[in-house]
Amino acid sequence: MTAFIQLDRLSKHYRDNVVLENLSCKVAEGEFVTLVGASGCGKSTFLRLLLGTESVSSGQLLMAGKPIEQEPSPDRGIVFQRYSVFPHLNVRENVVLGIEFVESKWLGRLFGKGRKEALEKADELLSAVGLEQARYKYPHELSGGMQQRLALAQALIKKPKVLLLDEPFGALDPGIRKEMHDLVMGLWRQYGLTIFMVTHDLKEGFHLGTRLWVFDKVRHDPHAPNRFGSTITYDLSLQSKDKALTIAAIDEINAQLQAVE
Ligand SMILES: Nc1ncnc2c1ncn2[C@@H]1O[C@H](COP(=O)(O)OP(=O)(O)O)[C@@H](O)[C@H]1O
Ligand SMILES: [Mg+2]
Incomplete structure (x- = not known):
């Protein structure tokens, strides 16, 4: 796969709060990555790294082979849950x-x-x-x-080439959300976008994405909750939409998400 976005042992911390730890991954142009994980696990932080309003603490985050510039660029657009x-x-x-x-x-x-x-x-x-x-x-x-x-x-x-969506439909009614899903799928195809979308709703993630990431900590220090950061614990391809596999994975991921909440 030619990497459009590449994470290479990426870590991010704020002072002694380790948020993201050792993420390595390649994303091809045109993928639709959905991100799920417990509240506070670093999903929005990861989007801000892609946007360029935050910088990595160690490792690398590359777009088309170059480190992402430390300022917002027309290459990347973002939508938040509530828009001002x-x-x-x-x-x-x-x-x-x-x-x-x-x-x-x-x-x-x-x-x-x-x-x-x-x-x-x-x-x-x-x-x-x-x-x-x-x-x-x-x-x-x-x-x-x-x-x-x-x-x-x-x-x-x-x-933009990359569209970042941070729980964009979380505040909307289910009926409206369905309309917005169709809209986003249409825009994704029409503009050939690469999308990273954070969602609270695992089903939404499965339905929309070509790939689903789960962010979670693999190491815990009960005396220092900020000592370790999240990493990508599941990286599932949703291309084949293998139903049995998908349902088994939903159950497993749900169990994992509930365990940390
Ligand atoms: N600008 C910041 N300064 C210091 N800590 C931050 C900042 N932004 C986020 N954090 C911390 O990073 C962690 C992850 O936050 P966030 O990325 O918003 O999680 P999520 O979007 O998954 O709920 C939290 O512990 C939060 O307090
Ligand atoms: Mg968030």
């Missing part, structure tokens, strides 16, 4: 803002041709996420599902 939009800007303006920040760092706003192009790009993304009818609405007029659609449009406006 600018309340005084409408949907379309909120999406355009993503371009304005990147392409017009000093001015803060685009004018003329640049602005026209930005609006066209925004409209393209808004139709891709099903918000074309809501272009001129303000954030407070949007449902939770629509807000997450907006967050996806904004994360994708710079045409």
Whole structure:
């Protein structure tokens, strides 16, 4: 496999709190990796390493053979569980803002041709996420599902290669969540994305991913809970969707997740 993202004995700690310990893995371009694990085991930290807002403490995290830059780049977009939009800007303006920040760092706003192009790009993304009818609405007029659609449009406006999703649908009703699953699967295919998605819901992880990672500690020190970090304890390919294997694995992983909670 040609590695697009490569983890090489990656570790991350905050002072004496070891969060991630000795992760080694290769991910090909176009994979959809879902991540599960107990609360506090380092899933969001791992996404922030990929985003470039945090740096590894030791080992390496490579993208296309190069260490991930220590700043957010248009290569990578992120969606959080709850999205903070600018309340005084409408949907379309909120999406355009993503371009304005990147392409017009000093001015803060685009004018003329640049602005026209930005609006066209925004409209393209808004139709891709099903918000074309809501272009001129303000954030407070949007449902939770629509807000997450907006967050996806904004994360994708710079045409990233990697999309990072941190429990993006955790706050939504089950019916809406199903719609969002279809949307994400569609965007993944349409834009040829590599996705890393954290979820609380193991079934969601199995349903959406081509690959599922479980984060957990393999070593525990009862007197010093922060002494050891999590690693990838399961790395399951979901490509074949072998039902019997999948069901057995769900039971096993569920037991493991409950044991640590
Ligand atoms: N910026 C930070 N500074 C210090 N500790 C942090 C920081 N971010 C996360 N942590 C610690 O890292 C651990 C993992 O947190 P997190 O990645 O948010 O877990 P998860 O997303 O799996 O619930 C926690 O112990 C948390 O307190
Ligand atoms: Mg988290």
